[in-house]
Amino acid sequence: MPDSRFKVLTSASTSGPGDAGRTGSWRVERPIIDYSRCTPAKTGKASCHLCWLYCPDNVVSKTLEPKIDLEYCKGCGICAEECPVKAIEMVSEEQFVKGGEDE
Amino acid sequence: MSEKLIDSGNNAAAMAVQLAAAEVIAAYPITPQTPLTEKLSELIAAGKMDAEYVAVESEHSALGVCIGAASAGVRAFTATSSNGLLYMSEQLHWAAGSRLPLVMCVVNRGIGAPWSVWNDHQDAMSQRDAGWIQIFAKDHQEIVDMTLKAFRLAELVHIPVMVNYDGYYLSHTYMPFELPDAQTVREFLPTYDYAHTLDPEKPESLNTVTLPDARNDINGVKQPGYMDIRHNLHQEMRLALQVWEEIDADFQQRFGRGGTPILDPYRCDDADFVVVAMGTLANQFHDVVDRLRDEGLKVGVLALQIYRPFPTAIIAEALQSVKAVLVYEKGLSYGNQGALYADLKSALYPYPNRPQLHNFIVGLGGRDIGTEDLYQTLKTACLQEALGTPEQNDTPQWIGLQL
Known part of the structure; x- marks a missing residue:
């Protein structure tokens, strides 16, 4: 054990949403889940949840309809890549921007 | 019982690491360090040392393995020289920033180009700002004693320690020295216990992207930013001098040698x-x-x-x-x-x-x-x-x- 005079500051943290700041602002593509294909949503059973398991920012909920916390989701697309039934689509953030030049 | 021997500096270092009961050795051979790692692999193969010898393809990987081992709470050791140390450079900074209590022997040698296998201190000096404690031995007895003290220091202050000794002048020459008694070494160097040991029951993210500013983590606990962590490394490295003196005094009491730690x-x-x-x-x-x-x-x-x-x-x-x-x-x-x-x-x-x-x-x-x-x-x-x-x-x- 370290000597008590030493604080030994390191970057060690419990992994969780916001662990690396408000990373939602980094996102250029947003994951959209199609619950008609999503295994736990379709079967009503707590199963699969690979999106929850693989999310590096811990922002996918382990619920029958998995929800993604867009405040912290940085749009990496790992959930879409891992989803075995291709229920997650990465959609350009431009689609969600309101108040474009034409409006 | 302590033992009086006449042997090479590299073998003296290997025997000290054996006495220190390091559990993971990962090293890549490079002149003039090679006989040190060969001796350690022999000791492990012969069952005289209860450790895992991890053969790696480079020095970068060697220190990477030691970083992993130390993060899992295991006492780890590596050794290198010259360009091998330079190839480790990225990992040197990583080990220090992670505050891992590693010990490494650097058998000092000139760095290329042009190639040189002979001695100077340019390898160690080039890494002086990596955040490692650097000590220099002058003879075989100091190699043994400093290596044992280095493990104690690293584990108390959580800063990695580089034990330097001159290539050939010490590594390949034979000199008398005393190898301390194993039981007394065990009392001097108790089992290593790391505060952030990787544990599946208590998952942690170590050294992920750390923001410029301090912030609250998901549990509402204030976590230091990058600059705070680095300031703490500097402050505690300064404080480590005092601990090095205390360790030397303790060593002197137990083994009868010391008194000139600085x-x-x-x-x-x-x-x-x-x-x-x-x-x-x-x-x-x-x-x-x-x-x-x-x-x-x-x-x-x-x-x-x-x-x-x-x-x-x-x-x-x-x-x-x-x-x-x-x-x-x-x-x-x-x-x-x-x-x-x-x-x-x-x-x-x-x-x-x-x-x-x-x-x-x-x-x-x-x-x-x-x-x-x-x-x-x-x-x-x-x-x-x-x-x-x-x-x-x-x-x-x-x-x-x-x-």
Whole structure:
């Protein structure tokens, strides 16, 4: 054990949403889940949840309809890549921007 | 029971690591370090050491394995030389920033290009800002004792320690030394327990992207930002000097050797002129000092045992009232001066009666360091206190050039 005079500051943290700041602002593509294909949503059973398991920012909920916390989701697309039934689509953030030049 | 042996410096280091009961060894062979790792692999293969020897394809991986092992709470050791140390450089900074208590022997050798397998200190000096504690041994006994003390220091202050010893001068020469009693070593060096040991029951993210500012984590606990973590490393590295002295005192009580953890002076008490050097070079100066003393010159040599953290106040106090300090070193910061010289000059600057300082570069790439050359340059420096203009005085003199 370290000597008590030493604080030994390191970057060690419990992994969780916001662990690396408000990373939602980094996102250029947003994951959209199609619950008609999503295994736990379709079967009503707590199963699969690979999106929850693989999310590096811990922002996918382990619920029958998995929800993604867009405040912290940085749009990496790992959930879409891992989803075995291709229920997650990465959609350009431009689609969600309101108040474009034409409006 | 302690044991008196005559063996090589590399084998002395290996036996110290065996005594320290390191559990993971990952190293890549490079001259002149190779016999050290070979000896460790032999000890493990023969069942004389209960450790995992991980064969790796590079030095970068070697330190990577040790970082992983230490993160999992295991006492780990590696060793290298020269370009192998440079190949590890990224991981050196990583190990220090992670505050992992690793120990590494660096068997000092010149760095390429051009290739050189011979001794100087350029490898270690190039890594002085990596956040590692750097200590320098002068003989086989110090290799053994410093390696054991290095594990204790690293594990108390959570900063990795580099034990340096001169390639060939120590690594391949045979010298008598005492190997301490294993049970007493176990009492001196208790089992290692890391605060952030990787544990599946308590998952943690280690050293992920750390923001410039401090912030609250998901549990609402304030976490330091990058700069705070680095400031703490610096502060605790300074504080580690005191712990190094305490460890030395404890070691001396148990094993009867020690007392010079930071500075090892030879005939310095009434000296007007003091040579400062690291490693075997300091021992070589004993003969030169004796000869000049016989001629009536008040000369001494001060071996610097720990280079990082730099013992600024301790060395400045020791040297502030002498007439001149002569810094002989086996490396330099190209385009400037010797790194040790520059550090000493900076340490002495606040003292009003600071001594004259002169810098000598010797033995790069194994160029022979003639005792006669040391004698002549030191005598000249002593007899002519001011060699010229301040700029001339501040310019390093290269000894033994064959141009």
